[in-house]
Amino acid sequence: MVIIIGSGAGGAIIARELAKNKIPVTIIEKGPYIDSKDAFNYYDSYNDSVDLLTTTCVGGATIVSMSNMVRALDSELHEYGVDISSEYEYVEDLVGVHDLDDSHIGKGTQLFLDAGKELGLKTLKMPKAIREKDCIQCGKCAFGCPADAKWSGKDFIDEAVDDGATFISEAEVTEVIVEDSKVKGVKYIKNNIEESIFSDTVILSAGAIGSTLLLRSAGIDAGRKIFFDPFVTVGGYLKDINFNTEVQMAGLVIGNNFVLSPHFSSFTIGNMDDKKVENKDILSIMVKTADEAEGYVDDDGDVVKINTIKDIRYLAEGVATAGFILEKAGVDPTTIASTLYRGAHPGGTAPIGEIVDSNQETNIKGLFVSDASVLPISPGKPPILTILALSKRLSDYLINK
Helix, strand or coil, X not given: CEEEECCCHHHHHHHHHHHHCCCCEEEECCCCCCCHHHHHHHECCCCCCCCEECECCCCHXXXXXXXXXXXXXXXXXXXXXXXXXXXHXXXXXXXXXXXXXXXXXXXXXXXXXXXXXXXXXXXXXXXXXXXXXXXXXXXXXXXXXXXXXXXXXXXXXXHHHHCCCEEECCCEEXXXXXXXXXXXXXXXXXXXXEEEEECCCEEECCHHHHHHHHHHHCCCCCCCCCECCEEEEEEEECCCCCHHHCCCCCEEEECCCCEEEECCCHHHHHHCCXXXXXXXXXXXXXXXXXXXXXXXXXXXXXXXXXXXXHHHXXXXXXXXXXXXXXXXXXXXXXXXXXXXXXXXXXXXXXXXXXXXXXXXXXXXXXXXXXXXXXXXXCCCXXXXXXXXXXXXXXXXXXXXX
């Protein structure tokens, strides 16, 4: 039997692939099994010094993601002996990655795309895994899809269970059991009762923070550095644009040091001088950069993040470019405002080449990690597709083994 801790992108696809190959699987998820539409209730909270977007429920962060599917770190992973080109193709076909139909490109997104092209920027539609026939274009992608129209890890968990996997929800794994440098199982608490489950193969897919704490329980000093793809959303007034009801992040501008994507945030209004602006009058753009892995996870699971000069400079470049796009799109430049600095996609706490090898195995035999923890550097782009491809590669390795 294989034990998988966590049901996000990494754990979900591994569970699916193993179960379809008749390998017994038990998935242990700290959060509950929920309907996708309720996911906004399961965002995590951290200390006041960091605003980090993660969730604890079936599907992990995938259930509140925009289902953006971008290849990242292809050449960088080659340096570690990892080639996931065939896995990318497999996963893209499996989840149906494609450019959205024009029917689902809203007015605000089209203005973003047109303005980016006019400014000579590298502009394209965002590859996504959304089923247009189900999508009601409500703009609530980050809250959990009310129409269940996008792929999430929950889809693969459901498939794995249909193929015989066991799913244990609302169970917190507290310890990895190790004997003679070999994994033997895990301990977890469910309904205030501590239980143990045994296996010689355990995969940690609990996210960069959760996996870090479990690695430490096994004596592995992970989490001494971390990246989290810092971002802000920059927006301004454009009367009756109704961008807030569009499919979010359906366009992409790729800069040398940042990426931009149309993304609604009501928080921009609070920083505007005109307090009469309504959500329907906002056009806004997310600015995301690849940050240096300066910071750490403390023993309580809180994140301490250090912003380097390079991090701030790259973010400033992106913000300035977003401002040019907004003005070109027709936004009143005197109204442009930004949200606070936030983070998403924490990773790099158990990187390939340091904490795990090229097969994502730790120095404890049978103990693997497969989530954003293993990424050696920040991708600066949505990491879900990369995590899926890496995890598909690990599932094949385990099946063949």
